[in-house]
Amino acid sequence: MKISKLWIQYLKWPLYLRISIIVFMIILTFGFTISQLEPDQFPTPFEGIWWSLVTISTVGYGDFAPKTVAGRILGMVMIFIGASFITAYFSSLSASTVKKQNARIDGSLPFTGSQHVIIIGWNEKANELVKMLRKHRPFHSIVLIDSSLNSSPYLEEKIHFIKGEPANDRILERANIKEAQSVFITADQHKNEQYADMQTILILLAVKGLNPSVYTVCEILTETQTNNALRAGADEMIKSYQLTSHVMISSFLSPPQYSQILMELSPVNGTYTTLERIQNELVGLTFQEVHDQLFECEKILFGIKRGEEIVINPPRHYILLQDDELLIIKS
Structure with missing residues (x-):
């Protein structure tokens, strides 16, 4: 009963792995056998295993070779049996590699x-x-x-x-959501706004249902x-309807190229805004004092987040408290 279970388990293994075990057993068996048949030519089992390996792989260095009729017959049998298995091994290994690569391209390969x-979602925002x-x-x-998408846009x-x-x-x-650090959900550009938001929320519920602690950002x-x-x-939440309209009206009320100025405040360009928790030594100081200290570190303080x-x-005399967070421009 145990043997049948092991056999069933063996048959579930990948083909290249099963063939590699057979090849390994052939090399060991014929290597030990030749060392017994011709101890003078193969003084240790290692020499016999080395001979069987180079022979079965058709390399044939010629440093070891059987001299007796029995040894040569053993070598011929090993070549007929082993060469077919070694060919099948490399063929199955190549096929497995190609299959895995194709699965990676067409999106069917799980992430581990x-x-x-x-x-989530492919569009120009996701690409950026x-x-x-x-x-x-x-x-x-x-x-x-x-x-x-029918295939991966990246290689x-x-x-x-x-x-x-x-x-x-x-x-x-399949995306291993339970081990993910964060999830970005972009709005589906192929649907109307109301339906796209409903789809975003449905995805968000599925994500949080599988991994409640994962950090999620949704559009x-x-x-x-x-x-x-x-x-x-x-x-x-990234409220696209607010962000776009605010940039547009600011561009209208402000000098030209206002949107270009905003683009410069981006990690891509090396300068960006960030939110940092206040350090203990800064608690109780004024906004001006904290600004001056951060400016020495090449940071610009431009706002405070207190609760919501x-x-x-x-x-300038605004006093900073223990739970405040600092809005900073840094590079």
Whole structure:
């Protein structure tokens, strides 16, 4: 009964692995046998194993060779048996490599890494996000999930493509959602705004259902769905309808090329805004005093986040408290 179970388990292994075990056993068996048949020519089993290895692989160095009729017959039998298996081994190994590469390109190969970033939805925003992550977090693996692509848009080893509906648990598990560090959900550009937001929230629910602790950033296109996104567990919401309109009106009211100025405040260009928790030695100081200290470190303080309230450019005498967070421009 145990033998049959082991045999069934053996048959489940990949073909190249099964053939490699057979080849290994052939090399050991014939190597030990030839050392017994011709101890003068093969004084130790190691020499016999070496001879069987170079013979079965058709390399044939000629440093060891059987002299007796029995030894040569053994060598012929090994060549007929072993050469076929060694050929099958390399063929199956090549086929397995090609199959794995094709599966990686068409999005059917599961991702097995951890602490990776998952991007859901393929569009120009996702492409720009990939560029930023590759530049500023090159050590992170990126997993792209999309149902509209037929093949991976990237060939880099660090960018893995999964084809399928991202609201499907099976697809998220293929992306190893339980080991992911963060998830970015972009709005579906092929749907109207209301339906795209509903799809985003559905994906968010699926993500949080499988990994409640993963950090999620989702793009929301309509104001009516912002509360639903919060209820679904979004850690951060990008309200595209507000951001776009604010940039447009600021460009109208401000000098020309205002949008270009905003683009410069980007990690891609080396200068960006960040939110940092206040250090203990800065608690109780004024906004002016903290600004001057940070300026010495090539940082510009331009605002304070206190609870849910954000104060931009507060008065110079504004006192900073223990739980404040600092809005900083840094490079």
